[in-house]
Amino acid sequence: MSDEELGKKDDDHKPVNSAGPRRSTSSWQPSRVPPPRRSLKRVGLVLAIAVFIYLFVHNIPVLGPNDRMRRPVYPSSQGHLPSRPNYPPPGAAMHPPNPAAQAQTQTQALALNAGERDFNGPIKFLNLAVSLQAISNTRGSQDKNRNVLFAAASLKSAATLLPMACQMGEKLKNYVHFALLGQSRISLEQLSEINGIDKTCIIIFHDARPDYAGISTDGRLEKSVFRGFHHLNAYIHPQAIILDASNDEETFFTRGVKQHVKVSKTTLIELPRLASKSLSWITMLDSAALRMWNKIKIDILIQATPKSSGSLIRLLRSLGAADYTSSAIPHITIELPHHLDASTKRFLDSFAWPPSYIPNPTNERYMSLKHRLSPRKLTEEETSTRFLESFWPVQPQQSHVLVLSPHTEVAPQFFNYLKFLLLEYRYSTSAEFHNWGRHLFGISLEQPLVTIDGEQPFSPPLFREPEDISGQSKGVPNLFLWQAPTSNAVLLLGEKWMELHDFVSRTMQVKENFDVMPTVVSEKVISKQHPSWMEHALRLARVRGYWFIYPGNEVAQHLATVHGELYNIPEEYADSKASVADDAGDGEIERIKQRVRLAPETPLAPLSLLDTLPKRGYLWPLSALPVTAWEGVEVDSRDFRAHTNEFELLFKGTVGECDVETGKGQKGYEASSTQDLFCNVP
Template identity: 55%
Template structure:
């Protein structure tokens, strides 16, 4: 009963404290331990875990939907009957039925484009992994890519791609980056594309295209080009540059082209017909599409205002859809005719029909200050100084005489021939391009001396069976003699001509007497004096000019003779005499008659460019073209090399003063230099 009468101070103590101790001194037993309190920290941790779990559960339970339907996070795939389930197909968007609208409202025909989630390509990987045979991993290959987003643009590009693929010069690919969910097989069927087109298709559409924002589609197009580029390394990408194409696609294509520095060809409206020749080029030629640039140089002469105005009008009427408008430089004489002054006051370049959003002027007028007649050397130097290629491999100059009139398709032919004969794989592989001095738009009818006619070569026209010949047709040919009426000079050869003229003028001043190789004139005075230097360089190097056949020349340019004027440096009293004197002999009469007959111009007969070319519009390779020596004799490649080496050795010995020791030291010529021909001027 004692425990019930404890004092307040002893409340809460155990009874053991009041029991008598068995040991002396009242000490506690050694195995005694104080009692522990409740685990308060563990309780706090358990409570915290319960609170966090509750918050996470409530968040997951009420997580917001990031799209029109929660099932968008897991797209379902529908496969047509008979198709393997592992073949990727377009995702199906099974959106829930919306609430019934009011009777006076109408459902929208297009889904709301608000989705901006991550981009995935569900069908692109299999086709990219399957093109390893095209050597797409190599930077230089034979792949060409067509791409579109709009179905209208696809309908424009697919026939062009089909024609290019059937030529079997490149591996042609087509990538669809559209919002449309049309099947690839249906796209092929609608546009008449079969296996003969040799096109490799790629479905580069991302998921959820119909509900994606324009920003997401632009990002998807850029990423699609990036993936394709890594697997394919296309040498050129061709797209529809007209208003039919989607703006987001054009922006992404241009951004990717700037990022990767690849060739992007934006085809203008109507290019399927006007640029049909593009399908004849291989991948290496197309790779240079945007890199090459051509300038135009015109050397006007006094008293030829009518000819100059006619030439400028034909230039303005030409079609420049294949490239940017070239820069135009006009060399004016000291005395400018009043009609020429009035015409130049209103003349605009680029022409008004050419797209020029910045209103940039690509026209330079150069007026000669000296009034007195200039010499041949001064005229040559002054004219050649009018142009200098910034990039010799890509910059070229078209030299035009005021007597020339051009057809609307002349620029297409120039670019087509330049890309094929200078940059194509077969031309560069066989080094034919190293011999090319330039490309002429006219077909010459006489030799450079102006006395004898030029016998134009022809080839046998084969029948459809290819077993027998069916007459002869005109053909393009290679001639060692350059002309000056309408010819495109390659930038590398123009720089070499600069160096050759400079060293020739220096040698002419130092040598006494002047050797016949520098003083003898083989080119008629109806041509400018600088052509004599170009003629000597072509003979020493074995260069040739490409001339069109008669049927093609009629569609390119014609040289009018009724307003012909001789160059300034030859405009003396002697040259102003009539061609036929009153007491002329029979031989002189016959020579004048032949000269007038040879000067008959070839009239322009503008037709489609490919229609004027033989061999179904394909340019003949260098190896199939006839070759003529400088005096018009038919020859072959080996004989041309022999004649060139003989003339170069004679020139080095007589003009360059190159002895045997100098020849041993300079076994190879320097690039874009004629130093190996002139030892005395080093």
């Protein structure tokens, strides 16, 4: 269309004033504006929508961090396992409550002033989501990780656990978390300040308290504990939950935790009163070791000898005075001789086990007595058989046996020491990574003063730190590895017990096929002042390259001592004319007895475990400890392996009748079995 036509069309639609000519442009008035009330309504509606969105976003458990809680940055760990974990900035999870939490705090205060605690509404965790989503780099989604969770509802229990949590965090072995549940209104910042927790404490805080906790019923609080641990488990998946089991903790909290543990199967470690002193060594363990806290089981085996009633009574009394708060009460099996004197019988009738201070709701007696029927003296083979048949591990990976001589007396902390070393050197991340359990036979509580042949005094090797390359340091007493077994006080691992059982059984079968046994088996290198089963244990240790962990002199005097004033030669050698040589006379036997009886004893000195161990409980890696051959001489690890390979080939060729050159017909190695050593036994 042309411009003229557009103009014509526009003119046709213009209003024309019939009364006269058009008004001038100066008299033009704007059209009528809508009333101001309608605009105010629109502005108010927009503001109401904005306020609603703001309150909605800030009054629900958000799934991401707000502007006051930034996600901490975790640098990636370097090096091979076990590496040190990296932590978020200390206090990163200790954020102030959101506006909804502040509002509910005022409501709770008014209700508490009125004495009301009857709220039982839906449960919301207003401050938990932020801290949980900030720890994604701790690998809480994996079944096995390095997360350990301390939890408390009572402020008194929190004051007990927080120092231990900080001590564990200092070791940099675990990601240490602390969760506050329950009904307290204190902020995490105030809780830390009251307990002296500063930025040097490397732990991660979580506020798992529900909304309106101060006016909630006990049932709602118990349910909130159960649900709170459900959320914590989903994000953290802790390998162990550590809580205060004393009367300071809230009852609803304890019930809620135990309900959660039944479902999640998480390891629960309940610390008794004064655990900061008796169980402070727990802070030295990593998450893998703590995961096995309730799974390992230790039995005690005692072989009573004739005329040793006084020694047996002293041993049982020392066992009754020991501390077993770190584990379930061990079961005791006592092998009694045929002749039992009246004093021993009266004492066993009145001896209470477990001790009276340990709760025992079922009144079950965790002790078994085995009385020998035959009055005749047993042979070496029969004695070894009877000893090995007295115990069998239900789960070889977790069940172990502590062998005690009736001449031994143990210190109150001996059981904690055994569990500490067992968890560290058998179940920790380092132990699994380096497979330390492959060569670990057992853990001794005492340090022998003479070699196992009874001829030479034994001087334990001194420990030198691996950093001492120049070798200028003379060394200090510390833990050391010795290939020689002991029968006075030693913990034998369940797998090695089964292997020893199989080794002795196959050796007995081999004897039936030989007119003259090879020297490897017939030669006796252990003094007859020790029981006969030790000879088999030494052969197995030599052929496999096993060793025992022995304490240093300063540690041994706080664990166990062996009394020699009532010493008697083992029953299988009592009527023989020798304890070292077969042609020895009565005079030599008496001199051996006197030498053992007059040997210096290690006095027991009561002391906390961490004060006993060097460097406040720091355990060096097993590969850094000095190694001693069975003769009592310190050897290099390469020489130790060379001697082991040499003895293994000798044993396989002479006793097992294997073709060591070609390996033809030789069976493969299996854990807890010695079938690869015997090619002549099916």
